[in-house]
Amino acid sequence: GAGVSQSPSNKVTEKGKDVELRCDPISGHTALYWYRQSLGQGLEFLIYFQGNSAPDKSGLPSDRFSAERTGGSVSTLTIQRTQQEDSAVYLCASNAIGGAGHEQYFGPGTRLTVT
Amino acid sequence: AQSVTQLDSQVPVFEEAPVELRCNYSSSVSVYLFWYVQYPNQGLQLLLKYLSGSTLVKGINGFEAEFNKSQTSFHLRKPSVHISDTAEYFCAAQGAQKLVFGQGTRLTINP
Numbered sequence: 001g002a003g004v005s006q007s008p009s010n011k012v013t014e015k016g017k018d019v020e021l022r023c024d025p026i027s028g029h030t031a032l033y034w035y036r037q038s039l040g041q042g043l044e045f046l047i048y049f050q051g052n053s054a055p056d057k058s059g060l061p062s063d064r065f066s067a068e069r070t071g072g073s074v075s076t077l078t079i080q081r082t083q084q085e086d087s088a089v090y091l092c093a094s095n096a097i098g099g100a101g102h103e104q105y106f107g108p109g110t111r112l113t114v115t
Numbered sequence: 116a117q118s119v120t121q122l123d124s125q126v127p128v129f130e131e132a133p134v135e136l137r138c139n140y141s142s143s144v145s146v147y148l149f150w151y152v153q154y155p156n157q158g159l160q161l162l163l164k165y166l167s168g169s170t171l172v173k174g175i176n177g178f179e180a181e182f183n184k185s186q187t188s189f190h191l192r193k194p195s196v197h198i199s200d201t202a203e204y205f206c207a208a209q210g211a212q213k214l215v216f217g218q219g220t221r222l223t224i225n226p
Contacts, residue, residue, distance in 0.1 A: 031212070043219070100211055106160070108158045
């Protein structure tokens with residue numbers, strides 16, 4: 001079946017602009033995660049959704065970052081007033097029920113470049 | 116809170132040689148441990164995971180890992196590597212929901 005998909009695959013934006021990154025999880029997966037992969041910081045957790053709620057948003061680096069999930073499916077990560085340090089690959093993952101010990105299925109990522 | 120340390124940023128090996136990628140973790144609570152692989156320009160794919168029980172875990176593509184509680188380690192091994200194993204490998208710990216990743220080890224296979 002279809003895996004996790006993310007769009008766009010690449011995004012180049014100017015410093016100060018807002019960007020939206022989209023994640024389509026595997027159908028039926030209630031848990032959704034956003035991670036960021038950058039050269040300096042490695043792979044970092046950003047936010048976790050269970051259904052449409054975000055019980056853990058502890059990894060969002062600043063108030064310029066926000067995310068929402070609608071209909072228990074698609075999620076959008078929004079970065080306002082982008083900075084060069086936001087350049088990274090943003091990865092989305094999902095799994096069927098959340099909880100510890102279960103595989104998270106990752107999408108291919110969105111590569112964001114802020115110029 | 117958990118933390119994960121991958122002791123080698125790069126590991127070069129010859130084809131058909133054995134390899135070990137090292138991972139140490141620290142946690143004040145019980146954790147689950149994972150190894151993920153990332154091929155160039157792709158997302159992460161699960162290789163194997165340790166939840167409980169037998170400390171030797173077998174995964175896909177001939178990889179295995181051994182959980183050692185006393186040494187807080189979860190090293191990944193393969194007895195004979197192939198060119199197609201060239202990738203970046205990430206060790207991760209999970210206490211609740213989120214995965215906490217190590218910095219990654221880039222495995223390069225020389226013919």
